[in-house]
Amino acid sequence: MRRIVSLWLPRFATDRLTRPGGPLAAWRQAPLATVGTGAGGLRVVAANAAATAQGVAPGLSAADARAVCPGLKTVEASPAADLRALAALAEWCGRWSPLTAAEGLGQDGGGGLWVDSTGCDHLFGGEAAMLEDMIGRLAALGVEARAGLADTPGAAWGAARFATAPDRPAEIVPAGAVRQWLSGLPVAALRLPAETADTLHRLGVRRIGDLLALPRAPLAKRFGRACLRRLDQFLGHESEPITPLRPPPAADARLAFAEPIGRSEDVAAALDRLLAGICRQLERADRGARRLELALYRVDGSHVRRAVGTARPVRNPSHLARLFGEALKDIDAGFGIEAMSLAVTAADAMPAIQPALPRQTDERGGEQLGLLIDRLGNRLGRGRVFRQAARASHLPEQAVRPAAPLDRAPPPSWPPALRPPRLLARPEAVGTEAESNGPPRRFRWRGTMHEIARCDGPERIAVPWWYGPAPTPYDAARDYWRVEDAAGQRFWLFKDDAAGVWYVHGMFS
Numbered sequence: 001m002r003r004i005v006s007l008w009l010p011r012f013a014t015d016r017l018t019r020p021g022g023p024l025a026a027w028r029q030a031p032l033a034t035v036g037t038g039a040g041g042l043r044v045v046a047a048n049a050a051a052t053a054q055g056v057a058p059g060l061s062a063a064d065a066r067a068v069c070p071g072l073k074t075v076e077a078s079p080a081a082d083l084r085a086l087a088a089l090a091e092w093c094g095r096w097s098p099l100t101a102a103e104g105l106g107q108d109g110g111g112g113l114w115v116d117s118t119g120c121d122h123l124f125g126g127e128a129a130m131l132e133d134m135i136g137r138l139a140a141l142g143v144e145a146r147a148g149l150a151d152t153p154g155a156a157w158g159a160a161r162f163a164t165a166p167d168r169p170a171e172i173v174p175a176g177a178v179r180q181w182l183s184g185l186p187v188a189a190l191r192l193p194a195e196t197a198d199t200l201h202r203l204g205v206r207r208i209g210d211l212l213a214l215p216r217a218p219l220a221k222r223f224g225r226a227c228l229r230r231l232d233q234f235l236g237h238e239s240e241p242i243t244p245l246r247p248p249p250a251a252d253a254r255l256a257f258a259e260p261i262g263r264s265e266d267v268a269a270a271l272d273r274l275l276a277g278i279c280r281q282l283e284r285a286d287r288g289a290r291r292l293e294l295a296l297y298r299v300d301g302s303h304v305r306r307a308v309g310t311a312r313p314v315r316n317p318s319h320l321a322r323l324f325g326e327a328l329k330d331i332d333a334g335f336g337i338e339a340m341s342l343a344v345t346a347a348d349a350m351p352a353i354q355p356a357l358p359r360q361t362d363e364r365g366g367e368q369l370g371l372l373i374d375r376l377g378n379r380l381g382r383g384r385v386f387r388q389a390a391r392a393s394h395l396p397e398q399a400v401r402p403a404a405p406l407d408r409a410p411p412p413s414w415p416p417a418l419r420p421p422r423l424l425a426r427p428e429a430v431g432t433e434a435e436s437n438g439p440p441r442r443f444r445w446r447g448t449m450h451e452i453a454r455c456d457g458p459e460r461i462a463v464p465w466w467y468g469p470a471p472t473p474y475d476a477a478r479d480y481w482r483v484e485d486a487a488g489q490r491f492w493l494f495k496d497d498a499a500g501v502w503y504v505h506g507m508f509s
Contacts, residue, residue, distance in 0.1 A: 001175050003127070004242070005115040006103075006156035007093075007134065008146045008164075009086075013046035013109030016085045017075065019142030021300070024075065028142070031069050034077035034109060035062050045077040046109025049144075058108040079105060086111045089143070090245055095297045095339040096120060096130060098252045099244040112160075114153065114242045123254060131170040141301040145169065151178055153242055154234035158182060158189030158208075178235055183209035190230040196223055208234070249343035250289075251281040260299050260336025264328070267296070267337065271324055274342040275317040288313020288350030294324060296331065297339040304331060311373040311385075311405050313350035373405045395461065396423055396505065418482070420492045420506035427494070427503035439481040439493060445504050450485040457481035461494075482508065 009015065018028040031051035035042045042062035055068040066072050082105055090102040090113050097120045103112030117130065124130040131147045138145040148159030150173035162185045163171040173181045182189070185208050188197045200223075205211050211219070211231065220228055232238035253274045261267060271294065282288060293307040308323040376385050389403035396419060432440035439455045458479040478494040485491070490508035495501070 001118075001151060002116070003118050003121070003149060003151065003175070004153045004156045005096075005117050005131070005134070006148045006150075006153065006160040007113040007115065007138070008148070008157075008160040009111040009113070009138070009143055010146065011046065011048055011109065011144050012086065012105070012111035013077065013082050014048040015143045016082060018048065022142065025142075027073055031056065031072045033065060033072055033074050035065075035074045036077040045107075077109070082109070082111065086113070087245070089113065092297065092301060092303055093134075094246075094295055094303075094341060095254065095256070096124065096134065098246065098249050098341065098343050099242070101242050101244050112157070114244075116242065116244070117149065120254075124256065127172050128170070131172065135169050147171070149173065150182075151175060152234060152236045153240050154191065154230065155182055155236075157191060158185050158234065162186060162189045179212070182234075183207065183212065187211055190227075190234055192227060192230055196227060199223075246343075247345070249345055250287060250347035251278050251285070252341065252343040253277040253281075254339065254341035256339045257337070260338045262333035262336050264331075267328065267331070267333070267340075268321070268325070270340050271328075271342070272317065272321060274340060275320050275324075278342055278344060279315040279317050279320075282315040282344065282347065282350070283352075286349060286351055287347045288315045289320065289344045289347050290314075291344070291346035292320065292324075293343050293345050294328075295341045295343075296333075296337045297341075298334040299336045299338050300334055302334065306331070307345070309346075313348040315350060420490075420508045423506040424504065427505045430493070430502050430504055432502050439483055440502060443493070443502060443504075445491075450487075450489070450491070452483045453486050454484040455481050456483075480505070 013034050014032050016022065017024040017034075018032065019025065024032065028048075029050060031048070031054055033047040033051050033056055034045045036045045037043075038059075040061060044056060044058050044060045044062065044065050046058060047056045047065075051065075051069055051072055054072075056065045056072060060068075062074060065074075083102070086102045086105065089111075090100045093100040093113055093115050097115050097117050099116035101114040103114055105111050115134075117127070121127045121130045124133055127149055131149060134147055135145050146160050146164040146169045148156040148161070148163065148171050150156040150159055155173055155178045159171040159173055159182060163182065186197075186206060187200050187208060187210075189208060190211075192200075200206070200211070205214065208231075216228060229238060233240040255270050255274060257270075261270065274294075278289070278292070289310060290313060291307060291309045293305055295303055295305045297303045306324065306327040308320070308327055310320075310323075314320060373385055385405055387403055387405050388400045391399055391401045393399050399419060428445065431444040433442055439452060439457065442449055442451045444450070458481055460477065460479050462477040477497050479497065480492060480494040483491050483493055491504055492506040492508065494503055494505055496503065
């Protein structure tokens, strides 16, 4: 069954500023508020606990806030910076699950995060221990947090905000018990618009249980389909997808350490354990990894990611470890790494092979070539290792294309024309003496005069009309000749009919 964690960060806007190492860390215990331009001038956007205790609340004018709290310190609100920090925090939450997302900011400066913990809680000692770990680690980063865990995002959201308290910051709704467990929450826990919640309150419908007891048709007529949709999402009768920061991996594994690690040997040993688990998952699914991403979570709340790719599906732990060994050479562990996760972000089918049989020799040789290409590609860059593949085009510049090193695309079905093995990057103009309709008797190229002894041609090539205007003057129409000079050198010449200029485009062996 799906299990969702909603993390509510009620004072995120001010916690971001006063966190340890933050720009206003010295003000953490002082009354602090962020202000922004609103109706009638500057108004409070968010306030920390010390300011709230003295009567400062979001929406209050800055002047009134200073009147009720003379020692109030104010800074300009920055929702954009808050959103960036919230997204970074959602990435950091990948230590608990590969599927995380930032919910966004509230009007009071609070923030929210989603963590899809389905199948992950056992890695941390159960759901209660996992929520305790989340709240404790966020507190160590200077961020106050409350957590709700339920079968649906709506129920988890309501539990985090309306079923928790400062002395009980986590609420776990047992699987299948949303209706019984949370019926006593206020209707605001359904994430209804404020005016809808106020109207329901005036009508005496104050709890979710009261709303469940009402007929659906009058509710839809009075409040629209949105009210029933939120109720159905809360109960799980209507799905509510959460778009994670990263797509779901084909396979993933993670490790949390009792004590932070920092030595490269320890990181390598942990990576070996992760790779072993990943490859077992891939083997059971008859798949191989094409791209893997390793995340290392530091003690200070930062994290670093490294990715490697392969030319063909691979599930060989030792080979993948060698690829990561090159990617991890410049890793800085900081004050220590407290967790690691490994995800397969791209995978392809990879049926098992039996290398002992003679007919598998070619496959094993291809596998070894693939391992070599993987190492070169991760060291030099994936785009710098390629092969030339034939393309069905009569234009010389387009007759070949770069292709993946192990791509086995069939060659063009039409017979290729005779082309020189070496083409110049750009055709080079040559000086010629007067000639008839055929090729010149001699031409000067790069300071050397070449007397033509033999020739063959012409072959007319022009850019198709549907390509649009010709990119260069000599692309309008070309008459190609294969010529051989007195010394035995063979060239590929063409004449731009429009300008009457001759060019060298390539050389034959």
